[in-house]
Amino acid sequence: xxxxxxxxxxxxQVRHEKLAQLRELGVNPYPYKFDVSHLAxxxxxxxxxxxxxxxxxxxxxxxxxxxxxxTRRIMGKASFFTVQDSTDTIQIYIRRDDIGVEEYNTxxxxxxxxxxxxxxxxxxxxxxTGETTIHAESFELLSKTVRPLPxxxxxxxxxxxxxxxxxxxxxELRYRQRxxxxxxxxxxxxxxxxRTKMVQAMREFMNEKGYLEVETPILQxxxxxxxxxxxxxxxxxxxMQLYLRIANELYLKRLIVGGFDGVYEFSKDxxxxxxxxxxxxxxxxxxxxxxxxxxxxxxxxxxxMVEHVAKTLHGSTKIKVGDQTIDFKSPWPxxxxxxxxxxxxxxxxxEKNEEEIxxxxxxxxxxxxxxxxxxxxxxxxxxxxxxxxxxxxxFITDYPVEMSPLAKMHREKNGLVERFEAICNGKEIANxxxxxxxxxxxxxxxxxxxxxxxxxDDEAMAVDxxxxxxxxxxxxxxxxxxxxxDRLAMIMTNSDSIRDVLFFPLMRPE
RNA sequence: GAAUCGGUAGCUCAGCUGGUAGAGCAGCGGCCUUUUAAGCCGCGGGUCGAGGGUUCGAGCCCCUCCCGAUUCACCA
Numbered sequence: 001x002x003x004x005x006x007x008x009x010x011x012x013q014v015r016h017e018k019l020a021q022l023r024e025l026g027v028n029p030y031p032y033k034f035d036v037s038h039l040a041x042x043x044x045x046x047x048x049x050x051x052x053x054x055x056x057x058x059x060x061x062x063x064x065x066x067x068x069x070x071t072r073r074i075m076g077k078a079s080f081f082t083v084q085d086s087t088d089t090i091q092i093y094i095r096r097d098d099i100g101v102e103e104y105n106t107x108x109x110x111x112x113x114x115x116x117x118x119x120x121x122x123x124x125x126x127x128x129t130g131e132t133t134i135h136a137e138s139f140e141l142l143s144k145t146v147r148p149l150p151x152x153x154x155x156x157x158x159x160x161x162x163x164x165x166x167x168x169x170x171x172e173l174r175y176r177q178r179x180x181x182x183x184x185x186x187x188x189x190x191x192x193x194x195r196t197k198m199v200q201a202m203r204e205f206m207n208e209k210g211y212l213e214v215e216t217p218i219l220q221x222x223x224x225x226x227x228x229x230x231x232x233x234x235x236x237x238x239x240m241q242l243y244l245r246i247a248n249e250l251y252l253k254r255l256i257v258g259g260f261d262g263v264y265e266f267s268k269d270x271x272x273x274x275x276x277x278x279x280x281x282x283x284x285x286x287x288x289x290x291x292x293x294x295x296x297x298x299x300x301x302x303x304x305m306v307e308h309v310a311k312t313l314h315g316s317t318k319i320k321v322g323d324q325t326i327d328f329k330s331p332w333p334x335x336x337x338x339x340x341x342x343x344x345x346x347x348x349x350x351e352k353n354e355e356e357i358x359x360x361x362x363x364x365x366x367x368x369x370x371x372x373x374x375x376x377x378x379x380x381x382x383x384x385x386x387x388x389x390x391x392x393x394x395f396i397t398d399y400p401v402e403m404s405p406l407a408k409m410h411r412e413k414n415g416l417v418e419r420f421e422a423i424c425n426g427k428e429i430a431n432x433x434x435x436x437x438x439x440x441x442x443x444x445x446x447x448x449x450x451x452x453x454x455x456x457d458d459e460a461m462a463v464d465x466x467x468x469x470x471x472x473x474x475x476x477x478x479x480x481x482x483x484x485x486d487r488l489a490m491i492m493t494n495s496d497s498i499r500d501v502l503f504f505p506l507m508r509p510e
Numbered sequence: 511g512a513a514u515c516g517g518u519a520g521c522u523c524a525g526c527u528g529g530u531a532g533a534g535c536a537g538c539g540g541c542c543u544u545u546u547a548a549g550c551c552g553c554g555g556g557u558c559g560a561g562g563g564u565u566c567g568a569g570c571c572c573c574u575c576c577c578g579a580u581u582c583a584c585c586a
Contacts, residue, residue, distance in 0.1 A: 009519080009520060009537095009555080010519090010520090010537070010538085010554070010555050011519095011520055011536075011537050011538095011555085012520080014537065014538070015537095071546080071547090073545050073546060073548050073549095074542085074545095074548095075542050075543065075544085075545065075548075075549085076541070076542035076543060077542080077543045078542090078543035078544075078545085079543090079545085080544075080545045080546065080548085082546085091545090091546075093543095093544070093545085095543060096543075097543080113536095113537085114536075114537095125544095127544050127545075127546090128544050128545090129544075129545080129546075131544095131545090131546075133544085133545095147520080148520040148521085148536065148537075149520080149521090149536090150520070150521040150522085150536085151520085151521065151535065151536050152521075152522085152535090153535075153546095153547045154547085155546085155547055163547090165522075165534085165535070165547055166521055166522045166523090166534080166535055166536085166547090167521085167522070168521065168522085169521090169522075170517090170521085170522090170578085170579095171578070171579060172517090172577070172578045172579075173521095173578095175578090176578095184521090226586080227585085228585065228586085229585085269586085271585070271586075273584070273585045273586095274511080274583090274584065274585070276583095276584090276585085277580085277581095278585090278586075279584090279585060279586070283586070285586075367583090427586080428586060429586085430586095431586080459584095459585080482586085484586050486586085487586070497579095507577090507578090508576090508577065508578085509577095510577080
């Protein structure tokens with residue numbers, strides 16, 4: 001867009017004019033650096049920087065801060081304004097007689113706007129009303145903004161609650177212009193910082209156990225490791241169809257075959273499905289595989305790791321989510337899937353055949369489509385009658401083999417596999433199994449998937465011959481897990497939409 | 511994919527039964543040297559999501575489409 005574009009608002013045009021005036025005055029509106037000595041948050045915390053009224057400021061009491069101008073209150077020959085840096089917002093007091101007539105009257109009062117980056121040097125004092133403030137001794141424009149920022153204002157009322165006026169609250173604008181959202185809505189930043197700290201805490205927890213963080217292909221010739229529709233792409237030089245990964249499971253298990261005892265990857269996965277409050281086409285999971293362990297061990301591991309995450313982020317195992325309090329203190333209840341269904345519906349599905357289950361599904365008002373298969377129907381019943389009721393973290397264990405083609409047969413229970421899902425706040429946050437390492441069984445399971453695919457299940461898996469070859473070379477007993485990072489982040493940050501824990505959620509083009 | 515609600519100034523919103531488009535903040539011109547949603551005086555700013563229709567006349571009624579939010583369905 002040119003700076004004479006007719007589509008610009010009046011305010012944008014005014015700011016472009018100010019930019020030109022600054023240049024005419026010989027002021028570079030985009031200088032190269034500024035030496036910051038203090039962050040706003042540190043100044044606000046550090047009483048020893050406060051200067052008393054009697055003595056002139058010592059060198060140790062001089063501060064330089066930089067950030068965006070967020071509010072301005074001009075009172076003739078002196079002004080107050082606030083500057084927001086990465087840590088907080090601090091008030092600045094500036095006087096004509098301290099910084100010079102042109103600097104104050106022309107540059108500061110006329111040519112600087114809300115949103116501009118500025119650098120201030122001065123000393124710290126407290127105003128009459130007790131607000132810690134920097135008395136500016138010099139002032140420098142660091143970057144001129146030519147687009148007006150939304151200008152929310154926060155006020156504390158008599159009860160000590162913060163009231164926000166003119167909040168930048170339009171969700172569409174907030175998601176499309178996350179950079180603006182981050183500038184004017186401080187809580188947004190907090191949620192993303194928490195997300196990062198959560199990932200760090202998990203990474204440290206796994207590193208401490210000696211597991212190796214690895215990277216595996218995002219572009220895969222055969223997609224696998226989950227049931228989902230993939231994104232399809234094409235490699236020109238090899239003239240080859242490739243898929244964006246829906247999971248990295250099969251690659252991490254190849255690494256277990258290769259002799260690593262524990263490998264994990266924070267993996268951006270891609271599923272070509274609809275969008276919702278809980279679904280974004282690209283999302284993050286951490287998958288972890290540990291040799292010589294089973295799913296019982298993995299439950300111990302997961303509850304301890306998530307308990308650790310909660311303590312790291314909140315200093316407690318208890319977290320407020322909506323109007324619930326969720327307690328991540330281990331151990332979490334472990335309930336076999338069929339028992340959970342029986343408790344909620346009165347029907348025992350164990351060792352029932354597909355016809356019998358279809359009859360029960362009908363009685364439970366579950367919509368059954370052709371080609372859904374036994375596993376899928378059971379999953380439907382579970383989703384409809386059980387999942388949403390599990391608010392406190394719970395392990396649901398022992399799934400039907402039909403819906404778990406990569407999990408090992410249960411050591412005792414007929415027709416089931418050693419699998420668990422961790423459910424929390426009514427949603428799945430993790431999925432794990434004793435990994436199937438019997439190559440003949442694995443081949444049969446793949447073939448069953450192919451059959452389901454032919455019967456119309458468009459999410460069924462394909463046979464991955466190279467993966468079969470890998471486990472034919474031998475894979476030790478292994479426990480594996482995938483934990484949904486976005487879902488867990490939603491809980492840890494009390495967000496009710498996945499979009500609030502993704503910087504840039506997928507949106508239709510403007 | 512379906513239903514509901516919404517899209518009006520840079521931001522947040524009002525706009526009745528159809529009759530020349532409003533407020534606060536932000537902006538512009540003044541006054542103001544400890545203010546804090548600073549204050550006071552004055553001013554400008556709009557393709558009312560897009561297109562079509564009905565009407566003497568449409569922000570408002572009708573149709574189509576676009577975008578979003580929420581709920582439901584599928585998926586983690």
